[in-house]
Amino acid sequence: MTYTRDSIPDLTGLTAVVTGANGGLGLATAAALAAKGAHVVMAVRDRAKADEAVQTIRDETPEASLELVSLDLASQESVKNAARQIAAAHATVDILVNNAGVMATPERRTVDGYELQLGVNHLGHWTLTASLMPAILAAPAARVVSVTSTAHHMGRTLDPDNPHLDGRYDPWLAYGNSKLANYYFGLGLQRRFKAAGVSAQSLVAHPGLSHSDLQVRTAAEGGAGWQGPFWAWMAAHTGMDVEHGAMPQIRAATDPEARGGELYGPRFVNTGPAVKLLVLRPGRDEGIRTLWEVSERETGVPMTIEV
Numbered sequence: 671m672t673y674t675r676d677s678i679p680d681l682t683g684l685t686a687v688v689t690g691a692n693g694g695l696g697l698a699t700a701a702a703l704a705a706k707g708a709h710v711v712m713a714v715r716d717r718a719k720a721d722e723a724v725q726t727i728r729d730e731t732p733e734a735s736l737e738l739v740s741l742d743l744a745s746q747e748s749v750k751n752a753a754r755q756i757a758a759a760h761a762t763v764d765i766l767v768n769n770a771g772v773m774a775t776p777e778r779r780t781v782d783g784y785e786l787q788l789g790v791n792h793l794g795h796w797t798l799t800a801s802l803m804p805a806i807l808a809a810p811a812a813r814v815v816s817v818t819s820t821a822h823h824m825g826r827t828l829d830p831d832n833p834h835l836d837g838r839y840d841p842w843l844a845y846g847n848s849k850l851a852n853y854y855f856g857l858g859l860q861r862r863f864k865a866a867g868v869s870a871q872s873l874v875a876h877p878g879l880s881h882s883d884l885q886v887r888t889a890a891e892g893g894a895g896w897q898g899p900f901w902a903w904m905a906a907h908t909g910m911d912v913e914h915g916a917m918p919q920i921r922a923a924t925d926p927e928a929r930g931g932e933l934y935g936p937r938f939v940n941t942g943p944a945v946k947l948l949v950l951r952p953g954r955d956e957g958i959r960t961l962w963e964v965s966e967r968e969t970g971v972p973m974t975i976e977v
């Protein structure tokens with residue numbers, strides 16, 4: 671049966687953290703979780719846009735329980751501050767949706783000197799998840815959802831000697847690498863949850879092609895070449911609206927039948943209802959091992975899973 675917003679169970683009493691909840695798929699995710707009674711921590715960079723997002727959610731769900739926390743994933747310090755603030759206010763985090771992202775940007779660095787897309791899409795979420803881990807493990811059955819993309823097929827396992835693509839930057843390769851990192855992170859985290867015997871579960875989702883700000887911004891920034899305007903046109907004319915595009919990550923976060931290690935996405939590659947997909951990527955053992963090694967080394971933050 672098609673999983674829709676009506677399928678989401680009652681989430682009253684649960685605390686959900688959604689990164690990038692001020693727009694696009696993150697806003698659609700926050701709105702759906704809030705409508706079912708979750709307290710939603712909207713972890714966001716642009717606060718003015720976030721105020722509008724809060725209003726959008728309240729227009730639909732006046733009683734929505736919402737909280738704004740400032741988060742710039744391009745700064746490890748900002749990520750740690752956000753995690754500290756969330757952990758101080760909440761004993762448990764039941765749902766963490768690592769959603770925020772940028773695509774095919776011109777070559778740029780984060781505050782900490784990481785290649786921007788790897789830094790924002792993966793390394794920021796790495797540190798956020800690690801820093802929230804005590805609250806995640808304190809929840810009775812937490813879920814961590816990593817948002818990847820079909821672009822992970824273009825990605826390569828990180829080169830431990832050059833994860834930031836020094837001297838060989840390509841905007842789409844960097845995006846693919848970051849989205850493969852999200853994919854491997856979700857799968858690797860589930861392996862570690864299982865090995866530690868904890869109840870928390872890690873799942874992966876992708877939204878197909880969804881008409882958010884992602885393609886428009888990518889095209890406007892000019893780093894993506896002809897593919898920038900092409901994907902902006904494709905998303906506008908063939909993409910799902912964000913409410914439908916967000917369903918795979920919403921399903922991964924809420925479907926009582928979903929299990930750790932699973933991947934959710936649209937049935938027809940880029941469009942369609944949210945379904946469980948096969949995890950096919952060959953070479954993932956090595957990919958996950960390398961991701962853990964590089965992420966711990968680059969951030970200095972271990973992914974400790976201890977109850």
Ligand SMILES: NC(=O)c1ccc[n+]([C@@H]2O[C@H](COP(=O)([O-])OP(=O)(O)OC[C@H]3O[C@@H](n4cnc5c(N)ncnc54)[C@H](OP(=O)(O)O)[C@@H]3O)[C@@H](O)[C@H]2O)c1
Binds near residue numbers: 819882
């Ligand atoms: N749309 C698609 O077709 C598609 C396809 C595959 C995968 N995805 C994935 O879906 C996720 C959500 O993207 P979207 O489509 O909803 O795009 P979007 O509308 O552009 O939203 C991206 C979100 O990420 C946030 N963000 C960007 N840089 C950030 C930073 N440094 N710190 C904190 N937040 C930051 C943005 O916040 P600001 O407003 O502050 O910039 C915004 O909330 C991304 O991970 C993307 O890779 C999307």
